[in-house]
Amino acid sequence: MTKNKAKVGVYICHCGSNIAGVVDVKDVAAYAQGLPSVAAVKDYVYMCSDPGQNIIKEDIKHLGLNRVVVACCSPSLHELTFRRACQEAGLNPYLFQQANIREQCSWVTEDAALATVKAKALVSGAVSRVVHQEPLEKREVEINPNTLVIGGGIAGIQAALEIADGGYKVYLVEKTPSVGGHMAQLDKTFPTLDCSSCILTPKMTQAGSHPNIELMVYSEVEEISGYVGNFKVKVRKKAKYVDEEKCTGCGICQTKCPIRVDSEFDAGIGKRKAIYTPFAQAVPNVPVIVAEECTYFIKGKCRACEKFCEPGAIDFEQKDEIVEIDVGAIIASTGYGVFDPTPMAHYGYGRLDNVITSLEFERLVSSAGPTGGKIQLKDGSTPTSIAIAHCIGSRDEKYHEYCSRVCCMYALKYSHLIKEKTEADVYQMYIDMRCFGKGYEEFYKRLSEEGVKFIRGKVGEVTDRAISDEEKGKLIVLAEDSLLGNVMRVPVDMVILCVALEPQADAENTARKLGISRSADGFYLERHPKLDPVATTTDGVFVAGCCQGPKDIPDTVAQASAAAARALAMISKGKVEVEAATAHIDEERCSGCRICNDLCPFSSITFDEEKKVSRVNDALCKGCGVCVAACPSGIISGRHFTAEQIIAEIEGVLA
Amino acid sequence: MSFEPKILGVLCKWCSYAGADLAGTSRKKYAPNVRVVRVNCTGRVEPTFVLKAFEKGADGVLIAGCHPGDCHYLEGNYKALRRFQLLKKMLAQMGIDDGRVRLEWISASEGERFAVVVNEMTERVRKLGPFAKNGGSNG
Numbered sequence: 001m002t003k004n005k006a007k008v009g010v011y012i013c014h015c016g017s018n019i020a021g022v023v024d025v026k027d028v029a030a031y032a033q034g035l036p037s038v039a040a041v042k043d044y045v046y047m048c049s050d051p052g053q054n055i056i057k058e059d060i061k062h063l064g065l066n067r068v069v070v071a072c073c074s075p076s077l078h079e080l081t082f083r084r085a086c087q088e089a090g091l092n093p094y095l096f097q098q099a100n101i102r103e104q105c106s107w108v109t110e111d112a113a114l115a116t117v118k119a120k121a122l123v124s125g126a127v128s129r130v131v132h133q134e135p136l137e138k139r140e141v142e143i144n145p146n147t148l149v150i151g152g153g154i155a156g157i158q159a160a161l162e163i164a165d166g167g168y169k170v171y172l173v174e175k176t177p178s179v180g181g182h183m184a185q186l187d188k189t190f191p192t193l194d195c196s197s198c199i200l201t202p203k204m205t206q207a208g209s210h211p212n213i214e215l216m217v218y219s220e221v222e223e224i225s226g227y228v229g230n231f232k233v234k235v236r237k238k239a240k241y242v243d244e245e246k247c248t249g250c251g252i253c254q255t256k257c258p259i260r261v262d263s264e265f266d267a268g269i270g271k272r273k274a275i276y277t278p279f280a281q282a283v284p285n286v287p288v289i290v291a292e293e294c295t296y297f298i299k300g301k302c303r304a305c306e307k308f309c310e311p312g313a314i315d316f317e318q319k320d321e322i323v324e325i326d327v328g329a330i331i332a333s334t335g336y337g338v339f340d341p342t343p344m345a346h347y348g349y350g351r352l353d354n355v356i357t358s359l360e361f362e363r364l365v366s367s368a369g370p371t372g373g374k375i376q377l378k379d380g381s382t383p384t385s386i387a388i389a390h391c392i393g394s395r396d397e398k399y400h401e402y403c404s405r406v407c408c409m410y411a412l413k414y415s416h417l418i419k420e421k422t423e424a425d426v427y428q429m430y431i432d433m434r435c436f437g438k439g440y441e442e443f444y445k446r447l448s449e450e451g452v453k454f455i456r457g458k459v460g461e462v463t464d465r466a467i468s469d470e471e472k473g474k475l476i477v478l479a480e481d482s483l484l485g486n487v488m489r490v491p492v493d494m495v496i497l498c499v500a501l502e503p504q505a506d507a508e509n510t511a512r513k514l515g516i517s518r519s520a521d522g523f524y525l526e527r528h529p530k531l532d533p534v535a536t537t538t539d540g541v542f543v544a545g546c547c548q549g550p551k552d553i554p555d556t557v558a559q560a561s562a563a564a565a566r567a568l569a570m571i572s573k574g575k576v577e578v579e580a581a582t583a584h585i586d587e588e589r590c591s592g593c594r595i596c597n598d599l600c601p602f603s604s605i606t607f608d609e610e611k612k613v614s615r616v617n618d619a620l621c622k623g624c625g626v627c628v629a630a631c632p633s634g635i636i637s638g639r640h641f642t643a644e645q646i647i648a649e650i651e652g653v654l655a
Numbered sequence: 656m657s658f659e660p661k662i663l664g665v666l667c668k669w670c671s672y673a674g675a676d677l678a679g680t681s682r683k684k685y686a687p688n689v690r691v692v693r694v695n696c697t698g699r700v701e702p703t704f705v706l707k708a709f710e711k712g713a714d715g716v717l718i719a720g721c722h723p724g725d726c727h728y729l730e731g732n733y734k735a736l737r738r739f740q741l742l743k744k745m746l747a748q749m750g751i752d753d754g755r756v757r758l759e760w761i762s763a764s765e766g767e768r769f770a771v772v773v774n775e776m777t778e779r780v781r782k783l784g785p786f787a788k789n790g791g792s793n794g
């Protein structure tokens with residue numbers, strides 16, 4: 001196809017009033033009519049709709065168009081849609097070009113005249129580029145049918161089980177010694193109040209014993225390379241110093257170990273040993289020794305656990321192991337971290353006894369927790385009044401702007417549990433009650449009838465400075481009741497801070513390994529907030545659960561199943577289309593200087609010693625164009641990103 | 656008529672282009688002077704692209720890509736950075752004020768920043784005046 005014979009169709013989308021409300025689409029259409037090689041111009045209210053696509057298809061067939069430009073939204077939204085439409089009408093999809101006159105024009109410019117000028121420039125750029133575009137063939141590669149799931153909380157467990165039940169192999173990698181995640185720490189779940197471990201433990205056991213799941217606990221993903229369908233992953237299996245094959249899980253080692261440290265699982269309100277399983281129902285039920293805490297590792301003697309271990313499972317010689325696995329898809333379900341309220345000094349957390357976080361309360365009220373489920377103060381006595389402060393670190397511009405979505409509901413659950421176990425008065429200090437889920441509003445209603453006191457206002461301060469006898473020895477909660485308009489002082493025995501859910505501390509690092517982006521709040525970014533909430537911008541990498549944003553258990557499970565369905569769909573197809581826009585070396589003109597060889601980040605360029613030329617391996621090339629830009633003789637072309645095409649577009653937008 | 660600078664934006668499709676899209680979805684208003692060309696990676700940007708832009712009427716060129724460490728092709732942006740230093744030297748020799756070019760790292764979540772960068776750049780170039788009138792060849 002030579003440029004002279006190019007027949008370009010230009011289609012301008014109104015996008016309802018999204019574009020047409022600012023940009024004068026008729027004027028842009030008239031302008032496009034005058035551009036070289038343009039054979040047809042139309043504008044339509046929704047180009048992406050079926051009738052819109054049909055206009056293009058009809059024109060390709062009847063007017064013999066061989067290039068198509070659509071000026072509409074961002075290519076990240078509809079490039080595929082229009083490429084497909086072209087293909088259906090018999091036109092190679094790479095002969096399509098999109099001009100983004102919505103996200104990068106009508107939505108960001110208020111001045112209609114300037115927006116129209118800009119839209120014309122963008123259309124002109126697309127037209128002048130598309131003329132130089134060449135047909136390309138999509139390439140397909142085989143998919144490795146294994147999946148990696150990172151993070152063994154309820155999201156990871158659910159996703160792993162769905163895929164494993166579908167008959168495919170899953171590697172489930174979990175950082176801590178057991179799967180279960182935060183859900184295992186919870187006592188009851190709202191709004192049904194069923195016990196968290198009762199619904200979680202069976203799933204944990206299934207995940208631990210499923211023939212298609214290879215559980216790798218106490219392990220971390222070190223490195224990921226490759227691309228959709230063929231990822232290579234390095235996993236570090238940390239030394240447990242316990243032989244999994246020999247250990248019977250009897251637990252005697254944990255009773256004999258002399259070292260007591262704060263238990264992470266009990267949110268610091270309970271203790272564990274230096275050799276431990278995080279909780280009784282841990283899966284797998286094999287303890288680990290933390291070398292940094294163990295007397296033997298520090299001082300060279302002790303070995304108490306070893307002495308009592310009958311099967312001889314303790315192995316102080318164990319080393320970290322790097323395991324390499326090959327997978328086709330990856331699901332990130334790495335969960336969330338909990339906001340530390342210490343920096344908010346006015347709440348007295350860490351300074352005042354009996355100001356605790358929600359997660360600490362969760363362990364306190366759990367029948368498997370350190371107090372056996374007894375709600376008690378630091379001194380062991382039972383509180384007679386408890387305040388629950390909502391939105392600590394959430395909906396707060398200084399910390400996290402977003403709503404953590406679960407706090408209102410668990411706060412209600414707490415009132416119920418407190419009422420059930422004690423005689424205490426309960427105060428809920430809230431900004432808004434957000435009870436959006438199925439059965440949530442009903443739960444709120446029920447709780448309102450249980451005699452809980454609701455004060456609409458955010459807690460401003462918690463202090464122990466009493467100004468009356470009634471306040472002596474109490475924690476005084478200051479809150480403005482925004483319904484009554486007065487500042488209240490509420491003396492209580494215990495304050496529970498409903499702390500925000502936040503991205504894991506290592507979320508940035510993990511995102512980098514996965515090659516995915518994060519949104520401004522630090523959670524992983526989904527490909528599309530509404531229409532593609534489980535995929536990411538990296539093909540073959542999916543997200544599930546709170547690592548993508550705070551959510552409750554039902555939403556987490558739903559998203560995990562969705563991520564699994566996406567992975568399964570890919571695997572069962574067996575093949576995946578990969579980048580057609582790779583680099584190409586004109587061997588006739590290659591001088592053999594080898595500059596490109598070392599530049600290629602994917603080692604896809606090799607040197608042919610016999611012919612003294614460099615050659616690109618299409619299967620490895622990802623089309624970044626680094627070599628294209630660097631070639632001193634200018635004989636490497638980046639398919640679909642040739643210098644000719646880019647320069648044509650530059651000339652076009654500046655025309 | 657007041658001078659409206661023409662600025663060419665060359666954005667990598669993974670981070671900065673997505674950041675520019677985000678500015679749109681969050682309806683951040685910014686100067687309409689930047690015209691964006693999408694490339695796969697900043698590593699693909701040849702110095703000739705920039706020279707061509709000045710030749711064809713640009714008053715400024717903004718190149719933006721992923722933050723260091725985030726390039727989707729591992730190190731394209733480092734290569735862009737090195738080339739950019741050379742480019743600046745070249746422009747200096749040609750008498751082109753280096754305020755007319757800018758290389759920025761803008762992630763997919765930095766819609767706001769994209770808007771800020773475009774506004775700053777537009778103002779800067781506005782002050783420098785039309786490129787052609789200042790000795791450029793693009794009259």
Ligand code: FES
Pocket residue numbers: 667668669670671695696697698719720721725726727728730731732
């Ligand atoms: S992909 Fe964005 S700079 Fe390389």
